[in-house]
Amino acid sequence: MTNRLPPENLTSALLTPRSVALVGASDDPTKTAGRPQQFLRKAGFQGRIYPINAKRATVQDTPAWPSLEALPEVPDQVFVMTPTESVLDVVGQCVKLGVPLVTVLASGFSESGPEGVERENALRKLVAESGTRLLGPSSLGVVQASSGLMLTANAAFAEPDVPAGRLFVASHSGSMLGALVSRGKARGVGFAGMVSVGSEVDLSIGEICESTLDNPSIDGYLLFIESLRHGAQLQSFAREAARRGKPVIAYKLGRSSAAAEMAATHTGAIAGEDDVADAFLKDLGIARVDQFETLLETLPLARRLPLATSGSPRKPLRVGVVTTTGGGSAMVVDQLGVRGIDVTPATPATLERLAAAGVTASPGRVLDLTLAGTRYDVMKAVLDVLLEAPEFDLIVSVVGSSARFQPNLAVQPLLDSAHHPRPLAAMLVPDAPGALAMLTSAGVPCFRSPETCADAIAAVAARRPLGTPAAPQPAPSVAPRPISEADAYGVLDALGVPHAPVMKVDLSAQAPALAFDFPLVAKVCSAEIPHKTEVGGVVLGIQDQTDLTAALQTLQKNLSERAPGIVCNEALIQPMVKGLAEVLIGYRVDPEAGPIVMLAAGGIWAEVARDRSIRLAPVSIETAREMVDEVRALATVRGLRGKPKGDLEALAAAVSALSQLAVRPEFGITEAEVNPMLVMPEGQGVMAVDALALK
Numbered sequence: 049m050t051n052r053l054p055p056e057n058l059t060s061a062l063l064t065p066r067s068v069a070l071v072g073a074s075d076d077p078t079k080t081a082g083r084p085q086q087f088l089r090k091a092g093f094q095g096r097i098y099p100i101n102a103k104r105a106t107v108q109d110t111p112a113w114p115s116l117e118a119l120p121e122v123p124d125q126v127f128v129m130t131p132t133e134s135v136l137d138v139v140g141q142c143v144k145l146g147v148p149l150v151t152v153l154a155s156g157f158s159e160s161g162p163e164g165v166e167r168e169n170a171l172r173k174l175v176a177e178s179g180t181r182l183l184g185p186s187s188l189g190v191v192q193a194s195s196g197l198m199l200t201a202n203a204a205f206a207e208p209d210v211p212a213g214r215l216f217v218a219s220h221s222g223s224m225l226g227a228l229v230s231r232g233k234a235r236g237v238g239f240a241g242m243v244s245v246g247s248e249v250d251l252s253i254g255e256i257c258e259s260t261l262d263n264p265s266i267d268g269y270l271l272f273i274e275s276l277r278h279g280a281q282l283q284s285f286a287r288e289a290a291r292r293g294k295p296v297i298a299y300k301l302g303r304s305s306a307a308a309e310m311a312a313t314h315t316g317a318i319a320g321e322d323d324v325a326d327a328f329l330k331d332l333g334i335a336r337v338d339q340f341e342t343l344l345e346t347l348p349l350a351r352r353l354p355l356a357t358s359g360s361p362r363k364p365l366r367v368g369v370v371t372t373t374g375g376g377s378a379m380v381v382d383q384l385g386v387r388g389i390d391v392t393p394a395t396p397a398t399l400e401r402l403a404a405a406g407v408t409a410s411p412g413r414v415l416d417l418t419l420a421g422t423r424y425d426v427m428k429a430v431l432d433v434l435l436e437a438p439e440f441d442l443i444v445s446v447v448g449s450s451a452r453f454q455p456n457l458a459v460q461p462l463l464d465s466a467h468h469p470r471p472l473a474a475m476l477v478p479d480a481p482g483a484l485a486m487l488t489s490a491g492v493p494c495f496r497s498p499e500t501c502a503d504a505i506a507a508v509a510a511r512r513p514l515g516t517p518a519a520p521q522p523a524p525s526v527a528p529r530p531i532s533e534a535d536a537y538g539v540l541d542a543l544g545v546p547h548a549p550v551m552k553v554d555l556s557a558q559a560p561a562l563a564f565d566f567p568l569v570a571k572v573c574s575a576e577i578p579h580k581t582e583v584g585g586v587v588l589g590i591q592d593q594t595d596l597t598a599a600l601q602t603l604q605k606n607l608s609e610r611a612p613g614i615v616c617n618e619a620l621i622q623p624m625v626k627g628l629a630e631v632l633i634g635y636r637v638d639p640e641a642g643p644i645v646m647l648a649a650g651g652i653w654a655e656v657a658r659d660r661s662i663r664l665a666p667v668s669i670e671t672a673r674e675m676v677d678e679v680r681a682l683a684t685v686r687g688l689r690g691k692p693k694g695d696l697e698a699l700a701a702a703v704s705a706l707s708q709l710a711v712r713p714e715f716g717i718t719e720a721e722v723n724p725m726l727v728m729p730e731g732q733g734v735m736a737v738d739a740l741a742l743k
Contacts, residue, residue, distance in 0.1 A: 213238020
C-alpha cells in the first residue's frame, strides 16, 4: 500500500486547498453540479477553480477544461459530481495523477444492493492502493468559511455571510450541515470547518477530526453520527481531543434500534448497537445529546465543566437554580429530574450570606427571586454569593420576560459574571434572540428551552473519564466458535473470576467419588453444545449416587435423541448453590466499539428486563462499582429494610476481572459470558455457575 497523506497534508488538502477541480461542473448555478462553483465565487475563495466539462468552453463564465489530465497542475482537491457509473473512472484518473484528495458526491454504492457493494469495494481498493484519499461517497462537500472554501453542493449554503468561528463539524449527513449553519447564524455561532463524510469508504469522521487537532483555531467538535463506524479511528481522535481539552459533542441516531437477533450470547442480544455506541461515546468523554437543537448549545458548557481525570471518583453534578420566574424554573427542575439530575438547594450558610447581601430568600430547591430578581443589583448580588457557595458545581439562571425587553436588568448580571471560575448557565423563557446572542458572545452557556438546557447538562455530566485502552484486537481469520464450559472455567481461573467447584467425568462411566456434597447438577460438556438446555443437557437436583448415575444416563439419552450428530463423551458435575441474586457478566469484542463489558440482571430476566450497564473494557474496580450501582435489580441486595446485603464488592471485582480479557489477547477470546453469576451474602463473594466463551 502506498503511504497515506500525513495529517497536516490531509488537513491542507481538505480545508485550505490552493486549487480545486469540479468534475461534471454545470453551467446552471441552480443545479446541484453548478452550486459549488457559484458558492466558491460568492464566498471569495482565493484558490484556483477548474471546472471540468468536456462539452463546454466555459462554465459560469469561467474557462472550462475537457479533463483532469488537461489541467496545468494537479489540483489539491477534486469534487466529483458525475453520475455513479462514472465515479470509478474519474477516481482512477485522480489516482493516476496523484491528486491528494477526492470528494465523491454520488450515491448508489453499498446502500443500493449487491451491484453497489461491488462498486464500493472496487472504489475502496482503488484508493487503498494509492496515496489519494477519498471523502464519501454521498458527500455533499467541505466548507471553511474563513477562507471562502464553500466546496459543497448543499443548497443551504446559498445562505449569505456564513459565520466563521471555532467549531469543527463532521457529519454523516450532509444536509445536517446546512441546518447547523442556519441555526448557528441565528445564534451567532460560527464554524472553523464543516465536512460531510458520507459513507466513509476511506476517510472517516475520526481520522478527519484527528487531523485537525493541531489547528489552534478549533476549540471543539460537533459530530452528527448515523451509526458507529470506524470505531478505532473515532476512539483515537476522542482520546487525543480529551487529552488536549477540546470538547466533543455528538448527536447520534438510532436510540430505538432493536437488539441483535442472531447473537451468540445474551450479551450480544441485550447490548444492541445503540447501547454499545452510547457506552462508547460516554467512555471516551464525548457528550451525547438527545436533541438536535442541543448540539449547538452544549459546547460552551462542556468547556466550563471539563472532563474529570482518570482515577478521580465521579460525583453527581450539583446544580443550583436561581430564577425570576417560578414556572420557568419548575420546567428546568422537572427536565433535569427526568434525566437523573437533582437540583441542589442552597445551604443555611449560603442563605445567611444572601441575607447579609440584602436578599431575602426562603429555603427551597430553587432560589426564586420573583420580580425583585429583575433588578441588576439584586441578581448580581445573588450570583456573587451562589458562585462562591461550595455546595454547587453549576449555577443555572432561569430568566423571564425581562430577557426579551430589558436584558440590561436580568441578563447583564450574567454577562458580568461570565468569567467566574464556577460555571454559570442561562435558560431564557421568552424568545429573546438579542439576549441569546449577547450571552453566546460572552461565552455563557445559554438555552432556549428547558428541554435543551437539561439535555446539555445531563450530556456533559454523563461523560466519563478515559479508562485504559484495550489491547489491539487482531481480526479473526475465521468466525469465532465456542469452547467447552470446562475450558471456559479455565479462562475464568486465569482471570481470577470465582466459579463453583467443578468435576469433569466420562458420561459412560460409573458415578465417581465426589469432592463436594449433594445436591448436584450435571451438564454435558462440549464445545459443540454452547446452549445445553436446548438439547436436554442439564439435570438438576441430584440427591445421591444413584441419582447421579441416572442423571448421566439421562444426559446420554437426550444427546442421542436431540443432538445425534454431535459426539459428546463428557459431563461436568457441580454442587447446586443458591445466592441472594443472579446477574450476568458478559464480555464481547464489538466490531466497531472494540471490547465491551456488561453487567445485567441474570437468569431468565437477562433478555426480558434489559436492566444492564455497559462500559468499554477493561474497567477498573471503581468503574465496576458504578456498573453495579446502575443495575436496578441489585437494589434488592443492598440491605434495604433489613434484608441481607449481597457481596457487591466481590461482584465489582469479578466484573473488572472478566473485563481484563481486553488486555489479554493471548486468550483469543472474542466473547465470554457468566450467566448466572450468584451474588452471595456480604463477605462470601460471588460464584459463577455457568460459563460460555468463544474464540
